[in-house]
Amino acid sequence: MVTLAEVAQHAGVSASTVSYVLSGKRSISATTRQRVEQSIRLLGYHPNAGARALASSRSNIIALMVPLRTDMYVPVMMEIAIAVATTARTHGYDVLLLTGEEGPDAVRRVTGSGLADAMILMDVELDDERLPLLRGTDQPSVLIGLPAETTGLTCVDLDFRATGALCVEHLAMLGHRDIAVIGEAPAVYERHTGFAERTLDGLRSRARELGVRLLHRPCEGGYDAMAVTLARILDERPGTTGFVVQNESAVEPLLALLRQRGRAVPEDVSVVAVCPEQVAVQASVRLTSVAIPAQEMGRYAVEHLVAKLDGRGTDEVVLIAPELTVRASTGPAPSGRTS
Amino acid sequence: MVTLAEVAQHAGVSASTVSYVLSGKRSISATTRQRVEQSIRLLGYHPNAGARALASSRSNIIALMVPLRTDMYVPVMMEIAIAVATTARTHGYDVLLLTGEEGPDAVRRVTGSGLADAMILMDVELDDERLPLLRGTDQPSVLIGLPAETTGLTCVDLDFRATGALCVEHLAMLGHRDIAVIGEAPAVYERHTGFAERTLDGLRSRARELGVRLLHRPCEGGYDAMAVTLARILDERPGTTGFVVQNESAVEPLLALLRQRGRAVPEDVSVVAVCPEQVAVQASVRLTSVAIPAQEMGRYAVEHLVAKLDGRGTDEVVLIAPELTVRASTGPAPSGRTS
DNA sequence: ATAGTCTGTCGAAGCGCTTCGACAGACTTT
DNA sequence: AAAGTCTGTCGAAGCGCTTCGACAGACTAT
Numbered sequence: 001m002v003t004l005a006e007v008a009q010h011a012g013v014s015a016s017t018v019s020y021v022l023s024g025k026r027s028i029s030a031t032t033r034q035r036v037e038q039s040i041r042l043l044g045y046h047p048n049a050g051a052r053a054l055a056s057s058r059s060n061i062i063a064l065m066v067p068l069r070t071d072m073y074v075p076v077m078m079e080i081a082i083a084v085a086t087t088a089r090t091h092g093y094d095v096l097l098l099t100g101e102e103g104p105d106a107v108r109r110v111t112g113s114g115l116a117d118a119m120i121l122m123d124v125e126l127d128d129e130r131l132p133l134l135r136g137t138d139q140p141s142v143l144i145g146l147p148a149e150t151t152g153l154t155c156v157d158l159d160f161r162a163t164g165a166l167c168v169e170h171l172a173m174l175g176h177r178d179i180a181v182i183g184e185a186p187a188v189y190e191r192h193t194g195f196a197e198r199t200l201d202g203l204r205s206r207a208r209e210l211g212v213r214l215l216h217r218p219c220e221g222g223y224d225a226m227a228v229t230l231a232r233i234l235d236e237r238p239g240t241t242g243f244v245v246q247n248e249s250a251v252e253p254l255l256a257l258l259r260q261r262g263r264a265v266p267e268d269v270s271v272v273a274v275c276p277e278q279v280a281v282q283a284s285v286r287l288t289s290v291a292i293p294a295q296e297m298g299r300y301a302v303e304h305l306v307a308k309l310d311g312r313g314t315d316e317v318v319l320i321a322p323e324l325t326v327r328a329s330t331g332p333a334p335s336g337r338t339s
Numbered sequence: 340m341v342t343l344a345e346v347a348q349h350a351g352v353s354a355s356t357v358s359y360v361l362s363g364k365r366s367i368s369a370t371t372r373q374r375v376e377q378s379i380r381l382l383g384y385h386p387n388a389g390a391r392a393l394a395s396s397r398s399n400i401i402a403l404m405v406p407l408r409t410d411m412y413v414p415v416m417m418e419i420a421i422a423v424a425t426t427a428r429t430h431g432y433d434v435l436l437l438t439g440e441e442g443p444d445a446v447r448r449v450t451g452s453g454l455a456d457a458m459i460l461m462d463v464e465l466d467d468e469r470l471p472l473l474r475g476t477d478q479p480s481v482l483i484g485l486p487a488e489t490t491g492l493t494c495v496d497l498d499f500r501a502t503g504a505l506c507v508e509h510l511a512m513l514g515h516r517d518i519a520v521i522g523e524a525p526a527v528y529e530r531h532t533g534f535a536e537r538t539l540d541g542l543r544s545r546a547r548e549l550g551v552r553l554l555h556r557p558c559e560g561g562y563d564a565m566a567v568t569l570a571r572i573l574d575e576r577p578g579t580t581g582f583v584v585q586n587e588s589a590v591e592p593l594l595a596l597l598r599q600r601g602r603a604v605p606e607d608v609s610v611v612a613v614c615p616e617q618v619a620v621q622a623s624v625r626l627t628s629v630a631i632p633a634q635e636m637g638r639y640a641v642e643h644l645v646a647k648l649d650g651r652g653t654d655e656v657v658l659i660a661p662e663l664t665v666r667a668s669t670g671p672a673p674s675g676r677t678s
Numbered sequence: 679a680t681a682g683t684c685t686g687t688c689g690a691a692g693c694g695c696t697t698c699g700a701c702a703g704a705c706t707t708t
Numbered sequence: 709a710a711a712g713t714c715t716g717t718c719g720a721a722g723c724g725c726t727t728c729g730a731c732a733g734a735c736t737a738t
Binding site: 001003004005015016019020023025026047048050051052053054055056057 | 723725726
């Protein structure tokens with residue numbers, strides 16, 4: 001392993017000079033800099049991460065806590081994770097992957113050990129156990145998702161309330177009067193994951209304002225669960241012509257089931273999904289959807305953290321405005337026959 | 340930040356004693372150990388990661404390189420990543436998330452800086468640029484996937500050749516004589532990703548042995564691409580009654596399209612998928628499938644690395660035997676009408 | 679010319695831990 | 709009773725880097 005000292009000797013300067021060349025924290029003459037840089041290249045020098053972390057109390061690592069569950073939103077999680085990793089690298093940071101398994105202890109461990117300089121938390125619950133710890137440390141953090149109480153925290157998320165409103169609006173505008181919402185799995189609501197409840201809020205209040213009827217049913221993903229849920233919905237509200245689907249693993253099953261029942265999309269029934277773009281365009285009917293801006297959230301989270309670590313930036317809550325893209329799964333409500 | 344020295348002082352022992360209590364590398368009397376452990380708890384001490392890494396030249400971090408592309412096998416990748424992170428924690432390791440973006444440089448950086456003690460590489464190509472670097476370092480590594488040349492490397496993977504053979508066998512046994520293979524996206528083959536080619540090998544050679552006809556067509560995921568691919572296949576081989584699907588994002592579209600053409604699964608047509616269990620059971624028809632043992636691979640990779648880091652363990656290639664689970668998507672070939 | 683200001687470089691201290699050799703004391707063995 | 713062996717603990721060195729204060733030399737303003 002090549003060390004700083006060896007580079008210094010090779011370049012005929014002192015160790016501190018090499019360090020300053022590397023960090024740019026003091027001015028160095030052009031000739032010296034070049035000599036040092038050449039030595040670094042020649043010797044194939046890489047600064048030792050541990051030593052650097054010890055001396056500077058900066059690890060240049062951002063911790064990313066992903067949910068342990070692989071049952072929901074997998075593509076979104078993955079996309080966020082990759083956006084985080086990629087963005088972090090462009091700022092000279094690496095990413096430590098933590099699973100939710102350790103829970104609050106992970107936060108303690110990371111902040112206590114100086115393993116990471118900052119944290120990004122995904123899958124935040126409304127009243128998350130980790131929040132008091134975050135507030136109690138001076139380590140910067142960003143939540144992807146919105147807890148109940150955000151004071152002293154930085155959060156990014158899609159504005160799910162507006163998303164819900166937007167979906168209802170779109171369907172209402174097309175004349176749909178009876179709308180069913182295929183929600184996330186019951187467990188997601190029990191856990192009080194913010195986004196699910198906020199979407200529902202948005203859906204409900206806009207539905208009330210616009211005078212459309214709304215039926216919300218949680219649904220596990222998969223074909224069988226969707227079949228049961230759909231049967232119940234059509235039983236209870238036979239006149240349903242609009243669907244809002246939040247659980248992406250229910251999308252394709254729903255389309256298949258509707259087809260099976262002879263209900264054409266979008267002629268008889270309209271479907272709006274809240275899902276990543278890719279899912280929307282790859283579905284068997286190109287879906288009118290509100291995209292979940294996974295990449296954008298990941299990138300924002302990292303950039304905010306970097307700013308904070310550089311002494312810039314403040315706590316704030318950023319809600320990304322939803323955008324509804326009209327594709328082939330929504331159309332005017334069939335005239336007359338709505339209940 | 341609480342330091343070792345403070346713990347030592349609090350417990351009335353020397354710093355080295357505390358260190359030995361922590362590492363267990365020398366025997367410590369029960370009473371001293373207890374006193375130290377109590378002080379650690381009381382003060383909320385966490386060893387500083389950087390200092391530890393510097394002094395011991397061990398970071399207790401395992402690097403995981405995931406593919407940058409989010410276009411293929413997302414659930415599998417995610418499942419592996421989570422299995423890796425979880426398993427690593429049980430052995431006292433953390434996981435650093437690297438994307439393929441940096442390519443070989445990432446390997447250089449990690450080994451050079453001592454950021455991680457070992458690496459796990461996913462999405463290995465047959466002739467991967469990173470392999471020479473891995474061979475040239477003494478840092479342990481495990482590949483998830485199989486390159487062309489494995490000497491000096493440790494690899495885990497599903498035995499895709501056997502998987503291909505198994506799928507053909509199952510269909511042949513049921514009387515299917517004309518089998519179509521829905522492969523991965525063309526780009527995957529162009530990249531020479533090992534698993535795709537090996538599966539194909541297994542399919543072809545077993546098909547030859549059993550005297551069944553095989554038609555292989557690469558296919559991008561999604562409904563539209565699948566529609567085109569299916570049309571071509573049925574055009575060329577109208578008597579096709581068996582399908583093997585490797586691209587999981589083609590599964591649901593295929594089922595929808597077959598239904599649409601009035602071909603019932605499994606009465607008229609049988610479908611075998613190579614995909615994670617979850618996808619198989621959640622599909623609109625419960626799929627006969629060979630599961631991709633994502634968790635098992637992730638766990639194995641970590642455990643092998645830990646063994647190597649502990650001075651045990653050797654280089655070897657482990658191919659996990661495929662298991663075909665019969666579900667509702669395969670049945671006897673329709674009698675008489677096969678071409 | 680003198681004092682004052684930059685610029686570029688160096689030396690040394692120290693970050694918090696691990697680990698090696700030393701060694702005191704208790705306990706065997708002859 | 710002397711020599712040898714363990715066991716448990718300590719002190720000190722050192723891991724490779726950052727950073728602070730010092731300072732020589734060049735330059736500017738008076």
